[in-house]
Amino acid sequence: MSFRDAAGPIHMTASATSFTIGATLTRADIPVLCADLAELVRGRSGGGVVVCDVADVVRPDVVTVEALARLRLTARRHGWNLTVTGACPDLLELVRLLGLTDVLIQAGRQPEQREEAGGVEEVVDGRDPPR
Template sequence: MTASFALGAEFTRADIPVVCASLIRLAATLGDGEIVCDVSAVTRPDVVTVEMLTRLALAARRAGGRLVFTGVSAELRQLMELLGLREVLLPGEG
């Protein structure tokens, strides 16, 4: 089973626990399914963005699901690379 959700263009570090809790509730309904997270609205990625994505991926794994990101901009991809998290957040991308 697959479910999806989208991140808004802007959020703060304080939003991270709230979004993670929503993802955990969604993952609980899926069991071991895949959750697709659209990040195309994120136009100015920063360290908080990567923290959000990392914590979401961890929350999904802990809940038994798998999180896949779509709509990843070149800027966000570069930031993930700079922080050493591209392989963690975008596994299988060359």
């Protein structure tokens, strides 16, 4: 399956490219997807953002996450960023369980402030060296 078969419409501007991942992916699809993405962004000056819409993914699995991670690496190698949008709760949970939440950022999602929970204070041991 080629990138064009697995994906929906591809929209390109000077600084952005968007495409849709199909409902199912196999591990064999990943190298073809990456090669096709590399072909799309190779030589386009200035880099930009590749927006990967995964709203059609029905049953996300480890292969889906692997594909997204490899697509992100491919984009980065060519000076582009990859942003995932349209992820269902199951895919978001799987990404979280695999420890890739900070890597596969969902478009439009704001980073959370690292605040302590209300009523929780850090305990400092007087024997610890100052920071």
